[in-house]
Amino acid sequence: MASIFFILFYTLFPALVLYLAQKYSLIRRIGSVVICYAVGLLIGNIGILPENSQEFQDVITTIAIPLAIPLMLFSLDARAWFKMAPKTMLSLILGLVSMLVMVFLGYFLFKEKIDETWKVSGLLVGVYSGGTPNIAAIKMVLNVDPDTYILTHTDDLIIGAFLLLFLITGAQRFFLLFMKPYRYNEDRIDDGKTFGISEDFESYSGIFRRPVFLPLLKAIGFSILIFGIGAGLSLIVPENAKMAVVILCITTLGIVASLLPFVNKIGKTFQAGMYLILIFCLVVASMADISKFNLSSMPLFSYIFIAVIGSLFLHAILSAIFKINVDDFLVTTTALAMSPPFVPVIAAALKNKKVIIPGLVVGIIGYAVGNYLGVFVATVLK
Numbered sequence: 313m314a315s316i317f318f319i320l321f322y323t324l325f326p327a328l329v330l331y332l333a334q335k336y337s338l339i340r341r342i343g344s345v346v347i348c349y350a351v352g353l354l355i356g357n358i359g360i361l362p363e364n365s366q367e368f369q370d371v372i373t374t375i376a377i378p379l380a381i382p383l384m385l386f387s388l389d390a391r392a393w394f395k396m397a398p399k400t401m402l403s404l405i406l407g408l409v410s411m412l413v414m415v416f417l418g419y420f421l422f423k424e425k426i427d428e429t430w431k432v433s434g435l436l437v438g439v440y441s442g443g444t445p446n447i448a449a450i451k452m453v454l455n456v457d458p459d460t461y462i463l464t465h466t467d468d469l470i471i472g473a474f475l476l477l478f479l480i481t482g483a484q485r486f487f488l489l490f491m492k493p494y495r496y497n498e499d500r501i502d503d504g505k506t507f508g509i510s511e512d513f514e515s516y517s518g519i520f521r522r523p524v525f526l527p528l529l530k531a532i533g534f535s536i537l538i539f540g541i542g543a544g545l546s547l548i549v550p551e552n553a554k555m556a557v558v559i560l561c562i563t564t565l566g567i568v569a570s571l572l573p574f575v576n577k578i579g580k581t582f583q584a585g586m587y588l589i590l591i592f593c594l595v596v597a598s599m600a601d602i603s604k605f606n607l608s609s610m611p612l613f614s615y616i617f618i619a620v621i622g623s624l625f626l627h628a629i630l631s632a633i634f635k636i637n638v639d640d641f642l643v644t645t646t647a648l649a650m651s652p653p654f655v656p657v658i659a660a661a662l663k664n665k666k667v668i669i670p671g672l673v674v675g676i677i678g679y680a681v682g683n684y685l686g687v688f689v690a691t692v693l694k
Contacts, residue, residue, distance in 0.1 A: 352597025434690025
């Protein structure tokens, strides 16, 4: 009976968080991912979970991410990437290069001080190219210990909170010291009509209305089919490559499916995928041992700090060299390091709504490429 209760709790609690986020701005500012992590850590460390909890926790985490990734990718239009304004694409490339340089640098600085540093490096590449969906997927591919995973993501959230404060307050003025300002009369083709996305891509409003819900069930069916194909292909590869094959296969098939109009036009697929990510966050956080959070983890914190802050300033220097304006730089950095939901927040701080859609596009591309990059970097460093 206890097991059934917690399965229902894991499944339904994110819905409560999303409901409260719609009603209260404070909940919305904190973020549904952070709340699910915090509540997961709480229930996992106060001794209320049943003895067999790991059995159904493993099942939920194994299913949630492979189903979430295709759903989140169905809504993108990969063909539109080639219509992106050259400066936006250049800023994206410079951001990814900056991140890779700092992750490699941190690896060589801390490889003797952090257990399985190559796995942590893969996680960092994932979280700084796409965010929670990617770090969650790469955790599964690399079989990262839950404590290491939660510690990595928690440190990222702490550093990210201070980074967000800087981006909202003084970042624009600071970087204008050596970067060019945004020109409002520039011709831009990075618009919502071009890419088929809007600023309310996080809204769950109307998701249970018949015209929305029935097509969404079809999308979930497509996602299950893609998961099945990935699982089938994993049967013909060595044991240590199975999960990598599953995740990379479903990422690829999710992008391919997004090119099909009857899939791409289904509404709320991104939201459905994000809901599964919230379930994953809640479950995996409840599997972590909070007693592992101590001074011995400072090398990991230092590695993440270098990866975050180092990539920010390297990206800024490269952007200045390649004449990227400050607003495009800041929104690209936000989309990659903090994920698309924070893009409108930064755009509001910059008083520039024109950068919202380019920022969302960059973030969604990050979702698509983050799994490949994370697994590749971890494999190379291993």
